[in-house]
Amino acid sequence: MLLCALSIFAIVALIATELVSSSRLSLHKFGFGFFLRSAWDPVTNNFGALPFIYGTLASSILGLIIAVPLAVGVAVFITEMCPRLLRGPLSFLTELLAAIPSVVYGLWAIFVLVPLLRGYVNPVLIKILGWTGLFQTPDFGIGLFAAGVILAIMILPIISSLTREVMTAVPSAQREAVLALGATRWEMIRVGVLRNARIGIVGSIILGLGRALGETMAVAMVIGSNPTIHRNLLAPAATMASVIANEFAEAADDTYRSALVEIGLALFLVTIVVNILARLLVWGVTRGTPPRTA
Numbered sequence: 688m689l690l691c692a693l694s695i696f697a698i699v700a701l702i703a704t705e706l707v708s709s710s711r712l713s714l715h716k717f718g719f720g721f722f723l724r725s726a727w728d729p730v731t732n733n734f735g736a737l738p739f740i741y742g743t744l745a746s747s748i749l750g751l752i753i754a755v756p757l758a759v760g761v762a763v764f765i766t767e768m769c770p771r772l773l774r775g776p777l778s779f780l781t782e783l784l785a786a787i788p789s790v791v792y793g794l795w796a797i798f799v800l801v802p803l804l805r806g807y808v809n810p811v812l813i814k815i816l817g818w819t820g821l822f823q824t825p826d827f828g829i830g831l832f833a834a835g836v837i838l839a840i841m842i843l844p845i846i847s848s849l850t851r852e853v854m855t856a857v858p859s860a861q862r863e864a865v866l867a868l869g870a871t872r873w874e875m876i877r878v879g880v881l882r883n884a885r886i887g888i889v890g891s892i893i894l895g896l897g898r899a900l901g902e903t904m905a906v907a908m909v910i911g912s913n914p915t916i917h918r919n920l921l922a923p924a925a926t927m928a929s930v931i932a933n934e935f936a937e938a939a940d941d942t943y944r945s946a947l948v949e950i951g952l953a954l955f956l957v958t959i960v961v962n963i964l965a966r967l968l969v970w971g972v973t974r975g976t977p978p979r980t981a
Contacts, residue, residue, distance in 0.1 A: 703955065710949035712942055721949060727914040729938070734946040736953065738914045742831065742924040743954075746906060747899035749835025749920070750842055755892055757839070758846035759881075765847075766854045767876050778851070785844040793908035796837045801828040801909060804836065809921055823919045827911070832920040834910040838902060842895035849894060853887025854880055890968025897961035901954060903928040927954045 713721060717734065724735020765777055805828030812822040812832075822832075857880050865879035866872075881888070911923020912933050925933075927950045938944040 703952075706948060706952040706955055710945050710952050713945035713949040716942065717946075721946070722953065725916065729934075729940065729943050732940060732942045734942070736927070736946075736950050738916050739925055739927045739930050739950060740953075741916050742834075742910065743900055743926040743928070745831050745920070745924070746834040746838055746910065746926060747896055749832065750838030750899045751892065751896060753836060753839035754843045754846060754895065758843045758891075758895075759850055759888065761843070761847045762850035762854060763876060763881075766851050767872075767880065781844050781847050783844075784840070785848070789841070789902065789904040790908075792837055792841055793905040796833065796905060796909045800837060801833055804828055804833055813921075820918050821920050823921065826921050827923065829909050829911045829923055830919075830921045831910065831917075831924045834906045834924075834926070835920075837905050837909055838899045841902060841905065842898050845898055846891045846895040849891030850884070850888050853884040853891065856887070857883045886968050890965045890970075892965075893961055893968065894965035897958050897965060900961065901928055901958050903932050907932050927951075 713734065717724070721734065722736050722740060725737045726733045726735045727738060728734070761781060765774055765781070769777060805826055809822065809826045809828070809832070813824060813826065816822045861879045861883060862875055865875045870878065906926055907929035910925060910929055912925050912929060913923035914925050914930065915922075917924065931947050931951055931954075935944070935947050938947055
């Protein structure tokens with residue numbers, strides 16, 4: 688049993704070692720400036736990861752902006768307001784979204800989401816928010832905004848599930864005390880539940896961010912794979928994960944391959960840090976609290 692547990696540490700250590708070893712050429716040639724450079728030219732072996740860092744952060748933040756209100760709303764409804772007969776099926780359907788393969792999300796996005804955005808949503812955004820420079824023509828349907836929407840759908844069940852856990856961990860006595868003071872049900876949810884569970888909710892959001900940062904196939908299929916930085920969210924872009932998936936097979940040069948591996952190393956480290964932080968926040972709320980019986 689001890690060897691089984693230690694094997695997890697060994698696997699993580701081997702992955703980190705291989706990433707560092709394979710990216711050594713790029714680390715030596717470009718140094719830390721690799722993450723501050725915008726050039727990406729395989730012909731001249733001139734590489735920089737800044738466009739992919741921007742694409743990763745922009746699409747992930749867009750996904751959070753869309754997913755967090757929906758996920759918290761679903762968690763509040765299931766935990767505090769949903770009839771007992773619907774609670775099980777609704778919880779199952781919400782968690783089922785997390786089990787759908789990424790490539791299926793990508794196919795659905797190509798055939799359903801992208802035409803929907805291009806035909807109905809994006810024109811409205813261009814008309815209302817075009818003055819900000821964030822939504823401008825040309826509108827191809829694919830781009831940062833489409834990637835953000837598909838990421839929001841993919842991380843919604845993660846945030847919702849963990850939010851339900853931390854809300855369930857709030858003692859029933861807390862709810863009863865707030866109601867005894869004359870609060871309405873909405874006030875009880877806002878003051879007695881959400882306020883006490885806020886650290887865990889933030890942890891669930893950060894965990895969803897970790898999933899969004901590393902998502903590959905669905906994003907690669909709708910983001911457009913353009914290694915440039917645009918203010919326009921409707922323009923094609925690329926993420927750290929998508930550029931590795933799209934270009935690693937054709938990376939014949941050692942420097943080219945090493946640069947892609949270095950992007951993978953950066954993504955690996957960021958994902959680990961984000962997940963550790965999220966787990967600590969969720970544990971800080973749920974530790975030692977028995978589940979509430981409904």
